[in-house]
Amino acid sequence: MHQLLPRDLRDAIRTIPDYPKPGVMFRDITTLLGDAGAFRRAVDELVHPYAGGKADKVAGIEARGFILGGAVAHQLSAGFVPIRKKGKLPHKTVRVSYLLEYGEDEIEMHADALVKGERVILVDDLIATGGTALAAVKLLRQIGAEVIAACFVIDLPELRGADKLRDAGLEVRTLMSFEGH
Template sequence: MTFDHDIKATVRTIPDYPKKGILFRDITTLLADARAFRRAVDELVQPWAGLKIDKVAGIEARGFILGGAVAHQVSAGFVPIRKKGKLPHTTVRIAYSLEYGLDEMEMHADAVRPGERVILVDDLIATGGTAEGAVKLLRQIGANVIAACFIIDLPDLGGAAKLRAMEVPVRTLMAFEGH
């Protein structure tokens, strides 16, 4: 489901970034607005209020900000999912698709125990390559990914549909048409 709230007005749109023709949806303005940030976090966790959540996994980098806040709200641990080579302990790794090729992400091998209930969090879902890779990585070590949450959905790019096809419920707070 997608919910449009007044917080949509706090998202800044930057034309032609990072390249011509792209409308970049910048959530740093939402994060800087205390009321909008609080409301976004409250709305992201609302469907799981009162349920047992063991961990919240956040995708580098804006997913760390949101994921930490969501983890705090649901009294869960936080797990960072990072680009290759950034974590100091034993890791598990997966390659994932980007618009322009492949990249790799990793997490600590002991960050989630088999069967733990995990919510995946990031700021935006576009083509879904990164989120799909993160779900596969979490499942690889036995996590039960019960949902994925994003502030923004770009539905024309199909990422949320990819996650739903993997049987991961998707929660978004707003949608922007186009890229």
């Protein structure tokens, strides 16, 4: 499901040209997070379809996914599961590797963060190529979770990450899209 919100919420997103490398238009949600009304509205829009006990847990991808995912989990009265880069969690973990544009990376979560069969919503700020989100879905499914949706504030449709998640059998919810990278 893709939805375009009125201009005012889009205006809460700052665009930084040529970051982290030339030609990239970085979509920075820290300005949205700093605007109480925009932050509340974004969380409400992410939560709305899943109200009423449809999710047991919300998993957020480091780092902005922690902020959004924590707020979404609170609104849904669900638990929160942090998905982090390798080596950042103190207890026994499960891990998956995934390919980056140049090289490989790993993400992990605590092995006891979920009980098999729990319904989970994955949350992050932005979906681009989908590599990290697909790895997170693989990680959640590996531990036995039923991933019911993946939610993002921003979609970069030219990079087809949301399509890749849909191809993996997920419902994808985004609040807005920006053309370009």
